[in-house]
Amino acid sequence: MSAVAKEQEDIHSQIDYCQAQIHHYQDEIKHLGSELHSVDEKLTEFADEAQRYELITNIRENLEKLDEIGANELFWSGLVEEDQVGDQLQKLRDKAAFFERRIKKVNDKRFAILEQLNERQTAIEYLLEEIEYLREREEEAKHGYIIEREAKPQPYRAMVMPWTKKNEDEKKYRKVLFLTLLICILLGLWIPQLQLPIPDRTEVVEIPERLAKVIKKPEVPKPKPKPKPEEKKPEEPKKKDKEKKPTPEQRDKARKKVQNKGVLAFRNNLADLLEDTPEAKLGASASLSNKGSVAQSVKRNILTSQASSSSGGISTSSLSRDVAGTGEKIAAVAFSRVESDIGSAVAEDRPLSDGPGPSRTDEEIQIVFDKYKAALYRIYNRELRTNPTLQGKMVLRITIEPDGRVSFCQVESTDLDSPTLVEKIVDRVAKFNFGDKPGVPPVTILYPIDFLPAS
Structure with missing residues (x-):
């Protein structure tokens, strides 16, 4: 029997076995x-x-509610004694539980049968796929044939690899190495025996005569004569008109025309900010003082802190826009300013807690955050390169x-859609x-930080 016929016989036997298994599973599915x-x-x-037991369950629940509120006589009056109400309710519970166990037993049996049916159907599908595969092999075996060849001994070839040691090359290498070492040893012994003559420093060294080169001075060109300027006739001075002083009515009209134009339109922009206490303080010890500085001359007065770092707050660089009048009349102008205890403080530091002993103030904590604000925004700007729309607020809980x-x-809370930024x-x-x-003492605070991209 050839190998092809033997393979076909094996395939037929496997197909018959799969079909027998399918018939067996089909009988089980019918059962x-x-x-x-x-x-x-x-x-x-x-x-x-x-349905009946469901109604009994609803009635039992209502009777239990009557029992809880102590109103059993509304239903049980004349039927049973007060001390027998609990026994009657327990009987109703037992009946409902017995029926539920019966239903559960039947449902469990139904689910088990469904699982067995699914297993048998899955097995039949697997066997059908196996039969399909065996028939494909049978079809391929019909068109296949065996090629038989006689095995001939292969000739021997020496396996010479680049790293294989060769006797002739090793001998040449040793000869060259020996000759090189011998020459180096001989030179090492002969060179120290050589003695150079010591130079005689008493000999006079002849210095060659220096060569001089004559350099002619360049001729300076004579200056050209300048043309004589023409004499201008003196102009006769024009007679100046006498200056007319404006009347008070003209001054009022001119002031009304320009009070809402140009720089004067912004003179009252900060009036509300100077009088109202800011809601979000940079430090609890920052205070609003109505005691202002008196200007001495007409110049721009920029409110700054005397310290090297700023505590934030209201930008007062535009307050100098409200200057009017001459240098002699401006000496009595005063205005409110926001002062902080970074420089010359007006109010005392308010501690973070009312307990005894010293504590860190809000202003001290705010100064440190202002110091590191640039570092935090560098991290935020790096994240903006990947997400230009990233913005939001973060609240940190810190223990110092x-x-x-x-x-x-x-x-503590954040609405930033970037876990990487929050972690950094x-x-x-x-x-x-x-x-x-x-x-x-150690201080625990909640500190909010807003991140907004530059406009």
Whole structure:
């Protein structure tokens, strides 16, 4: 028997076995189908009974509510004694539980039958795929044939690789190495024996005569004579008209015309800001003082702090726009200013807590955040390169130790859609140093940070 015929016989036997398994599973499916039908009939029989037990359950729940509020006599009056109400309710519970167990048992049996049916159907599908594969192999075996050849011994070839050691090359290498070492040794012994003559420093060294080169001075060109300027006739001075002084009525009209034009239109832009207390303080010790400085001359007065770092607050660089009049009349102009204890403070530091002992003030904490504000915005600007629309607010919970280091920092809340930015900001704030302040207890604060892209 050839190998092809033997392979075809094996394929036929496998196909017959798969078909027998399929018939067996089909018989089991029929048997399980009949069992499922009987179980469904039982469930339909329980349907009417289930409605009755459902009504009993609802009545029992209402009776239990009456029992809870102590109103059993509304229903049980004249039927049972007061102490037997609990027994009657328990009987109703037992009946409902018994019926639920019966229903559950039938449903469990139904689910088990459905699982067996699914298993048998899956097995039949697998066997059908196997039969399809075997028939494809049978078709390929019909067109196949075997090629038989006689095995001939292969000639021997020496396997010479680049890293294989060769005797002739090794001998040449050793000869060259020996000759090179011998020459180096001989030179090393002979060179130290050579003695150079010591130069005689008493000999006079002849210095050659220097060569001189004559350089002629360049001729300076004579200056050209300048033309004589023409004499201009003196102009006769014109008679000036006598200056007319404006009347008070003309001054009022001119003031009304220009009071809403040019720079004067912005003179009252900060009036409300100077009188109202800001809602979001940079520091709790920042205060509003109506005691202003008196100007001495007509010049721009820019309100700045005396310290090197700013505490933020209201920009007052435009207050000089409200200057009017002459230098002699401006000496009595005064205005409100926002002062901070970074420079010359007006109000005392307000502690963060009302307890005894020293504490860190809001202003001190704000100064440190202003110091590191540029570092935080550098991190934010790097994230803007990947997400130009990134903006939002972050609230940090920070614990500051007496030595100024941050022992705890986490995000309390944020609406920033960038976990990477949030993690970098938390890591950077955790490295802040608020300065050593002995005798201060650890302080835990909530600090908000707004991130908005530059317009």
